[in-house]
Amino acid sequence: MTPRPSPRPRASDDTGDTGDTHNGTGEQAGGEVTTPEDTAVAEDAAGADEGVAAEQAAAGERPAADPRALRMLAAVAVVALLVAGWFGFSWWSAAHDDRLELARERDTVVADISAALVTLHTIDHRTARSDVDEWLRVTTGKLGEDLSKDRQLQLDRAAGTRTVASASVRELAVTELDRRLGTARLLAVLDVRLGTRDTQPAPSRSRLTVQAQRTGEGWKISAVQAVSS
Amino acid sequence: MNGAGGAQRRRATIMAVLAAVIVLAAGAAVWSGLQARQLRAAGDNVALADPVATREVTRQVTGALKSIFSYDYNNLARTERAAERVLAGEAVEQYGRSFAAAKAQARDGKLVRTTTVRSLGVRSLTAQRAHLLALLDQQTLHTAGNDRQESATAVLVVTAENTGGQWKITSLTSV
The missing domain is CATH 3.10.450.50 (Nuclear Transport Factor 2; Chain: A,)
Incomplete structure (x- = not known):
């Protein structure tokens, strides 16, 4: 899940491989918000390793979806932390309740x-x-x-x-x-x-x-x- | 390419970190939620844990038991009035059966029975209902037989229900 260093052995890593290919195309198309790397990593995170087909599907809606995905992930993380905090407090207070x-x-x-x-x-x-x-x-x-x-x-x-x-x-x-x-x-x-x-x-x-x-x-x-x- | 790639890589890193945070936080939430629930499980029953409520139900049930199991052959009506006041539900019939027999005995032998509660344990207590175990001492004076005195003990399982601040005994079982 950690980002890979730029120069990597092509043969040994197919996700990265396709990522690089897309990167190339992305740059040609204007060097804008092409983020196949992100998709690759996000898919890694989701445990998927689907390869080119999925990558290409994602590439179509990339420019809009990606920052949104990041924001959503951030929002979910905040909610998860709040929920964890709430339950953590609940645990702490139950452990320190005299009556209990x-x-x-x-x-x-x-x-x-x-x-x-x-x-x-x-x-x-x-x-x-x-x-x-x-x-x-x-x-x-x-x-x-x-x-x-x-x-x-x-x-x-x-x-x-x-x-x-x-x-x-x-x-x-x-x-x-x-x-x-x-x-x-x-x-x-x-x-x-x-x-x-x-x-x-x-x-x-x-x-x-x-x-x-x-x-x-x-x-x-x-x-x-x-x-x- | 390097600038864009770097930004993308940073974003990838952030998303990976966020994903990890979500997974860890969810795990922590579930774990602490389960711990809290386990710790709180005992709290549904406030017997002894809530000293004020425990004292109150103990006081009322002790008084009730004393009054319904004490009698004077001369004034059996007083005991019956007490029973009407503190008994409800199933206990009314349970008590009625045993008291009918006791009444006849009391008149024949001119008995005066004094009951005290030696010890009382609240097994479970909620706002509405209490289960108790009571140890009773009974002294019976045979006034028709040279004031011969007889003592006995009894252990009772008692269920009481809260009716607007008054604990009424709803079940009495000798064990």
Whole structure:
């Protein structure tokens, strides 16, 4: 798309070649506004490489069309820049909108804690070791410490009772969110399926109040309490 | 030839640059437009993000839940009046069914029930509609049975609709 230097190898460049031919004719016709070069380049820009036929077609209406084409292109460029600027500002303002930041943080809390609650209610005695490691991954603070202290106890218990548990989140809502402190409280209702060696897997409902904390790896559960009913 | 060729070449350069500008600007517009849209997607739901609106719907729904789930066997009409004031749509029937049973119990056992909202989360909030999750504590006093006290908790999914500044509960589901 860059303009070629005047002396160029004829054989290797057919667009340029025809351009030069036209240039010659143009000059003979009065040396005026003949711009086959422009056409050639414009066609290059449009990705077309049609050669002589197109060139000649363009040559017919050249004197009027060319400055107009340039003006139109300039106008389109200005409009494109304005549109880009407008969307750019829209992006910038969306990224710096306090409300939107809070809304996104809220959605992040819901997504992270929802996944964490499922993880925390999932264990299979056959994969207990990695399941309990997952518990540690999704918890922090006091709860995280307690769980890591009790790690062996949890493993022994799961092995002893041959526990298999899974859960899904039925309802979840953030009741408090402090973005500065990076803390949140939530209310959650879980459908839990729990089975042991002695009991068939049975569904139950678990209502929980949850405290969450923001960490370097997203939001984690720092406390969880069952609501007595 | 050199002068004309030079002018043409300059013009060619300008057009090429303009074409490049157009392509780049269009690309930038599309990219930033998509980014902005993604960033704004969360903003349709102003729960917590708009603290004033969130507090207001929380305040009104908390008051409504307290008033419709608290009763005194001596003055059941008060609770019914409250229900008429704060319930609408589907919730009227949902509540009516459960309250009919509660009323009979309340008269028989001379019950006084006090309900408080322990915690309330606004899950989604727009100008017109709110979805909430509420944790209720209920203390029931059996005045006919040595003032024996009973406590219970309940979690409710609540839908509320804004009718000219007043949030009316349109759906109540225990979960």
